[in-house]
Amino acid sequence: MKLLILMLMLFSITNAQEIDSLLNEYETDSELSNKTKDESAGNLIVYTRDDLERMQAESLQDVLKSLRLFAYTENRMGQPDILNQDPMIYYSSSIRVYLDETELLTAMTGSGLILFGNMELDFIDHIEVYQGFPSFDFGIEPATVVIRLYSKTAEHDEGGRVKATLATNGKNKQNVYYTNIEDGVSYFIYANRTDDIKDTYEHQGQTLRRDTKTNRFYGSVGVENHTFNFHVMKSDGDAFMGAYIGNIPENTFKKNMFVNLSTSSKFMDDTLALNFSYIKTKNKVSYAYDAGKAPYFLPGTTSYLQEQEESSFTASLKKEWKLDTHTVSVGTQYRYKDFDMDNIEINSLVIPTNQAYDREDIYSLFIQDLISLNENNLVTLSVMDQEYIRNNNMKNQNTLQLRLGYIYTNREWVSKTFISSQQFATEPYMAMQNPDLEEQTYTSILQEVSYQTSQTLSKVILGYGINDKMIVDDGSGVRNSDITSALHLIIAEFTLHFSQKDKLELQANYWSFESPLEGGDDTEHHSYVARMLNSVSDFDIFNELVVHQGYSNTDTGYDYSAGVKYQVNKDFHINIKGENIFDTGLEADYMNQVIPYSSSNDSVYVPVTERRFTLGMEYLF
């Protein structure tokens, strides 16, 4: 009898392990990222649905702050800009952000990062980040980094969810989504409201604020191989220090409205892709200055108002052929952008401006060949060319990109080598300030080697690049630098899966960059990340330490964040998360006076991620 009970118990345990383990394996294999990621497209980082859920990643900032090589920060106007803080130069224009098949674009800056770099992630399933001058088949224009966000789908999120969060500083967020498939038609609708309240900072007798309220609606409908998307975002809030140096505004305001309609279709067994996207954006910014405290370049100003309108239309067609050992892709793309930034009022008087041009047509063509030499070796060759045609006798530009990749893989080892030379056209935001700006050229070689076992993944990336004609702002205006700046980078990563639901990730990154300004300081930036994700019963536990050293010559930042998520039942989840818990995270250094440079006490040090504790609840229906 005892033997029988023992056998029954053993059978029960085995069966339990079988069903639990099958479910876990099924979840891992079915991650949508497995179906969208492209290992040959660059140095890839994937944040799966499971990662984002367990990290309690509330916004894109939560992911970007630990992104290798870069540090998320914001410029003087409180706008996301990974590489830079000077709003006169938008360095992040080569960082392209996509939502599903649509590029989130602002016509003026060339990158949607400025509007979407801290977007909430409640409607996002997973994120892929391609670094190292990624593949050309992503989009019409070249990129140094491509961030691809994929929205949730009816297949994996059927039904609805309401979610609310409240943080210690008053930040609150509420959103709802509903998704379903009926008779072959899938749909997803999502609405969000975020009231992002941040600490205030006193400086030179003024109070600096950077609160933002954001409302968003996103909807998609899919029928067979066709998807239609509708995306509206409206935000308003403070513009922190404002764009202009010299004096701190007494009050600031900024407002953005973004509307996007897009379609994506696939034909011929998914080998032919056709995408259309239309974007309309309206931006408004205003500053009020105390009398006698005008910005350096606008003497006598007490009020400043600027309104901008931008629109763009993008059409892209891509065809892929599989010919023996070759996979050939050819894509042609067209984009027009128009922009109006003429409406400027100073002290309530309309200021006549002479906008250099207000329309740009971009024609782009790329050819890529993936050559499978044998089972273990792959070569990729890509060529892309753009023609930028501008109105009002503005100088046109032609840019060319070349990319050569070699990938070796066996059961444990993967080696990726990418050599690329890419020319970047001048985005309108910069060209308006100096119509004579020339194309920037980035040339790089990157080598990634990874070794995988059943429980570990180790990765090393080495890189070297030279940047020619970088756009710089030396105080006398923006111009192309005469200095060729060299970039070196070393990345080491180690991931240990010590059980199916527990993992430890370690990263150490180093990059150095020679200043493109004569006499400018070179940058040496070290960053380290330790992240642990654990699941115990119905609890998901998250711990993360992000260290930045040498970034923008600020003190070393130690940002420790942790969180716990509890599944009360299948329909109700609660979570608590602390960010920058010890208030020792990276701070950004904002200077008021740059010309003439006044003194070190002119700086305002502001945490990139403020200390905050957030309580969240979500209910599924």
Added chain:
Amino acid sequence: MIKLLLVLFLVTSIYASDSKKASGIFNLIVKEITKKENSSVYLHKGIESIEKYPGNLKIVTECKDADIIILSTTRDIPKECNKKLLFGSRYSHLKNPNVIGAFFWQKGRPNILFYQKRLNTHHIKLNSSFNRYIEE
């Protein structure tokens, strides 16, 4: 030798692996409900993973020949099917009180859920390994 490059750069194998695992889970659940090694199943409006990889399940074309009905929708269920055991493939199928349980995706994770009362109605007792998937 496994064509690792194809595994890396083509997604076909991933889809296949998905479907196989989904069908494996359906197989395990059906076996537990019917207590039969080779159950007959009727797939109402089709379940792709089982159709591709039936495993130990025998797919029948009429409800009357089935031990269990697996639903891809709760719409237009033939009358004769209602007399049989109904099992859902989506969370919303559980709104139908005749559906004893479901294997579905929710919040990006696959789930299994049975309601105890409905199991009792059909005198079904699941192995204790399924306890965490049973709600009152």
